Amino acid sequence: ETGVTQTPRHLVMGMTNKKSLKCEQHLGHNAMYWYKQSAKKPLELMFVYSLEERVENNSVPSRFSPECPNSSHLFLHLHTLQPEDSALYLCASSQEETSGVGQFFGPGTRLTVL
Amino acid sequence: AQSVTQPDIHITVSEGASLELRCNYSYGATPYLFWYVQSPGQGLQLLLKYFSGDTLVQGIKGFEAEFKRSQSSFNLRKPSVHWSDAAEYFCAVGATNKLIFGTGTLLAVQP
Numbered sequence: 001e002t003g004v005t006q007t008p009r010h011l012v013m014g015m016t017n018k019k020s021l022k023c024e025q026h027l028g029h030n031a032m033y034w035y036k037q038s039a040k041k042p043l044e045l046m047f048v049y050s051l052e053e054r055v056e057n058n059s060v061p062s063r064f065s066p067e068c069p070n071s072s073h074l075f076l077h078l079h080t081l082q083p084e085d086s087a088l089y090l091c092a093s094s095q096e097e098t099s100g101v102g103q104f105f106g107p108g109t110r111l112t113v114l
Numbered sequence: 115a116q117s118v119t120q121p122d123i124h125i126t127v128s129e130g131a132s133l134e135l136r137c138n139y140s141y142g143a144t145p146y147l148f149w150y151v152q153s154p155g156q157g158l159q160l161l162l163k164y165f166s167g168d169t170l171v172q173g174i175k176g177f178e179a180e181f182k183r184s185q186s187s188f189n190l191r192k193p194s195v196h197w198s199d200a201a202e203y204f205c206a207v208g209a210t211n212k213l214i215f216g217t218g219t220l221l222a223v224q225p
Contacts, residue, residue, distance in 0.1 A: 004157070033212075042118075043204070043215040056212065090157055102148055103213060105157035 003027065004106035006091050012112045013081065021076040021109045023091030031096055032074040033103060034066060037088040049074060050096070081113045116141050116209050120216035127195050128224045135190040135219050137205030146208030147188040149179055152218075153201045161203075164188065175199070197223045 004025045013019050025032065034046040048056035049068040063085075065077040074091055088110050092103040119138045127133055139145055146165055150158040162173025169181040179190045188205060200223045206213040 006157075040217070042217050045212050048212065092158075102160045102163050104160065105150075107155070107157045110155075 004091060004093055004104050006089075006106035006109050008109060009107065010110045010112075012114065013078070014114050015081055015083075017081075018077070018079040020078065021089055021091075021111075023074040023076075023106055025072055025074075025091075025093035025104070025106075027093055027104060029093040029095050029104070030071050031094045032068060032071075033092040033094075034074065034076050035090040035092065037090055037108070043090070046076075078111075081111075083113050086111055086113045116207060116214050118205050118207050118214055118216035120203075120205055120219050122219045123217070124220045124222070126222040126224060129197050130194050133190075133192045133195045133199070133221070135203050135205075135221070137188045137190065137216060138186050139188060139205070139207045140186065141207050141209070145188075147179075147181060148206040148208065148213065149173065149177070149188075149190050150204045150206060150215075151175075151201050152204065158204060161190070195221075195223055197225070199223055 007022045031050045033048050036044045036046055045058050046060045047066045052068045063080050067075040088108045090108045091106040094103045117140045121136050148163045149161040151161050152158045161177050162171050162179055164171050164181045172178050177192050179188055181188050200221055202218045202220045204218045205216045
């Protein structure tokens with residue numbers, strides 16, 4: 001596998017379920033990101049990890065819990081979500097978390113909360 | 115505050131015609147600027163980026179963009195559009211720890 005991969009690609013869950021999204025990057029990068037993409041809204045940065053430490057958390061509700069066990073893997077743990085959390089969740093990575101470096105995106109997980 | 119504006123929500127062009135997608139930014143310092151493309155059901159793919167130097171930058175798939183500091187713009191261009199270019203295009207500015215994205219322009223290509 002090359003680039004940034006995300007699993008699952010589609011997820012349907014009830015509001016009481018617990019699930020996790022997985023992201024893996026094969027680019028040797030040391031920064032990883034979670035974004036939320038909702039219809040007709042700009043991409044919303046949720047979390048930034050650099051060298052496995054969280055460096056940014058953009059006021060994301062606690063029902064979203066990130067985990068970065070190593071520089072190649074990033075998880076987003078979900079619990080007691082709301083229907084408005086339905087969106088495309090995109091993972092990205094970059095060589096470092098400075099502003100001048102382009103980010104490489106995975107294909108996303110389409111999440112539907114019933 | 116840092117922001118990116120893409121004034122055109124939706125654009126339709128004929129195949130073979132030229133294309134220009136507009137992007138304006140607000141940023142206090144010299145910006146790092148990016149254009150991404152997103153095909154349906156896919157993640158974002160980096161088309162090109164501007165850091166410094168030559169204000170006309172070349173990207174993949176025949177795209178180019180021109181940085182104009184006086185107009186705070188970074189418009190994306192392509193001389194001849196192909197049907198496979200139909201997608202959503204996002205402009206972004208690099209800020210500390212993050213990219214700030216515009217709302218995107220959806221490009222439709224007519225035969």
